Amino acid sequence: MFQLRFTTLVEAPLTVAFDVARVLGRPWPWALTEVASDRPHADEHRGGGGLMAQVRHTRHFHPTGAGTLVDEQVEWDNRVPGVLGRLLDQTVVRRHVLAAMQAHLDLLAAAAQRRAEDVVQVVGAALVDGDRVLVAQRGGGSLAGLWEFPGGKVEPGESELAALVRECREELAVEIAPQAFLGEVPLPGVVAGGEPGASTLRVWWGRIESGDPVDHEHTELRWVRADELEALDWIPADRPLLPAVRALLARL
Numbered sequence: 558m559f560q561l562r563f564t565t566l567v568e569a570p571l572t573v574a575f576d577v578a579r580v581l582g583r584p585w586p587w588a589l590t591e592v593a594s595d596r597p598h599a600d601e602h603r604g605g606g607g608l609m610a611q612v613r614h615t616r617h618f619h620p621t622g623a624g625t626l627v628d629e630q631v632e633w634d635n636r637v638p639g640v641l642g643r644l645l646d647q648t649v650v651r652r653h654v655l656a657a658m659q660a661h662l663d664l665l666a667a668a669a670q671r672r673a674e675d676v677v678q679v680v681g682a683a684l685v686d687g688d689r690v691l692v693a694q695r696g697g698g699s700l701a702g703l704w705e706f707p708g709g710k711v712e713p714g715e716s717e718l719a720a721l722v723r724e725c726r727e728e729l730a731v732e733i734a735p736q737a738f739l740g741e742v743p744l745p746g747v748v749a750g751g752e753p754g755a756s757t758l759r760v761w762w763g764r765i766e767s768g769d770p771v772d773h774e775h776t777e778l779r780w781v782r783a784d785e786l787e788a789l790d791w792i793p794a795d796r797p798l799l800p801a802v803r804a805l806l807a808r809l
């Protein structure tokens with residue numbers, strides 16, 4: 558099979574990048590069918606038609622500190638045998654695939670960035686001190702009593718890191734310095750009246766620069782070690798982030 562790989566960074570949360578990519582479809586004249594879909598992480602289409610015996614197009618969506626990295630692989634086999642077939646792959650088909658993917662990825666990046674403006678983003682801070690991380694128990698609402706990372710919604714026009722610093726100031730009365738991006742998970746519920754499942758929680762490792770955390774909005778604040786994380790009654794959406802937090806505590 559002849560194969561080409563493409564990566565592009567989309568300034569949008571995982572869910573938005575995935576959903577917009579899905580709506581845009583694939584830039585091929587060949588008939589492809591979806592054979593796998595794991596929203597918002599990956600999908601795969603297969604098919605063929607015309608000169609193409611088979612075509613496979615897979616996409617993976619990776620969260621990063623700068624947005625979603627979309628990693629796409631296009632593979633195909635044409636029906637022309639031997640040297641002529643290989644020549645066709647290396648010239649005409651390759652050129653066509655490169656041009657179509659470039660246009661497609663530019664469109665995806667622009668459309669996802671626009672769509673992201675309408676989706677409320679949630680940021681969380683994994684504040685670490687020595688071998689412990691600060692966790693907070695939600696005081697009210699449908700998630701009352703569950704544990705979470707301090708943080709909250711990014712306001713319109715605000716950057717994600719500015720929101721992280723502001724939320725920690727408001728909720729804990731501390732000044733923090735964000736250190737590194739830890740991970741992103743989809744939030745299944747409705748956030749701030751938006752579409753269910755559209756928002757994500759993006760968690761950053763942070764250090765407290767000044768102040769001692771004071772409990773302004775939560776029922777309880779607790780400093781916990783890596784081996785105590787699992788046993789807490791977390792908001793279910795947060796659980797996939799715990800391995801990254803444990804790994805961080807292990808390497809500091």
Ligand SMILES: Nc1nc2c([nH]c(=O)n2[C@H]2C[C@H](O)[C@@H](COP(=O)(O)OP(=O)(O)OP(=O)(O)O)O2)c(=O)[nH]1
Binds near residue numbers: 681744749794
């Ligand atoms: N802060 C935080 N929110 C989380 C986590 N996990 C999770 O599902 N959420 C959800 C709960 C809420 O629907 C949303 C965050 O909203 P929030 O109410 O804390 O935001 P906020 O501080 O901006 O609140 P407000 O000013 O609108 O009252 O994200 C988490 O670990 N930390």
